[in-house]
Amino acid sequence: MRITLALPRELGPTEVTRWRALQEAHAAFDNPFLSPEFTLTVGELRDDVRVAVIHDGQEIVGFFPFERHPLGIGKPVASGLTDAQGLVHAKDVHIDPVRLIKGCGLSVYEFDHLVAGQPLMGEHHERHPSPIIDLRDGWERYTEFLRAHSGKTYKSTLAKSRKLQREAGPIRHDYATTDLAPLRTLLGWKTDQYRRTGRTDRFAHQWIVELVERLLATQTESFAGVLDMIYVDERPVAGHFGVRTRTTLAGWFPAYDPRYSKYSPGLIHHLAMAERAAESGIEVIDMGRGQKEYKDKLKNGELEVAEGRVARVGAAAGLHWLMRVPARKTRATVMANPLLLKTADKALKTYGRLRTVLQG
Structure with missing residues (x-):
């Protein structure tokens, strides 16, 4: 195994064609966050993004995109934003994970959404479900599932x-529009939601706003930004921005105008989006890891x-363990306990209300 490092723009x-071919050859890699276009776009905005190109002899057998942070700490591209992480590689190739991160000049590589089929996967890593809307059998079969398993939710929606x-x-319903105006409306709703619920506003970072806008402008057969909105009497009510491959969205x-909250606009929108996505050839909508009520209601x-x-063994890895691992284990304990999770969520929302009052 030979590793060469490159900036995405290099x-x-x-290389990009080979990356895409490797991705499309393995179902586990069928996620737009693992697409070359995503890394290339983030690389235009961040100078810490690198790609390890993995060779076996003269053949390229893998691509490992990552961010390099101080002390040799490696993170996924757009860390904290993405719901699918890892390397894209040829089937049956052996890649030693410690040798890989050494070849990347890293002491540690940390992840929280590593997809299946990864050489980076260890038997002691924590595993989490990532709910999906599976449309491979078609929209009608999906709605039959909802009637049988979430009948009250489906009928009430x-x-x-x-x-x-x-x-x-x-x-x-305006599906797959490339207009910037509804995107900015959506991001405004999302910012308000972050603040109401006490979360960090991701869109306070200008590079994330620019990333979303550039992804919306990227429209190819194998990768695209997907914006869709529902309007009531031509007023925007709810919407979503995501990215897709040929078959996975x-x-x-997702966000909505809270003035319409009594109508459950998020659920109305998600059902409309899933139907249009199925019509366009999408087979799976990956809703991402995390416990949300709407995910439980819609997943199949x-x-x-x-x-x-x-x-790797070393001082930097030891320091990283002290700084990150105990906190991560505490967070996992809270997320796994419904009572603790409810208490934490309530505390965040209280903080969000107080912050809104003070800032107002």
């Missing part, structure tokens, strides 16, 4: 949609992602 058409139209006006930034399957790290 990859030529041959349809009823609220009818009520919304009676009381506010007709619904229009990654759920990323799950993938698995892992959280952990690969480390």
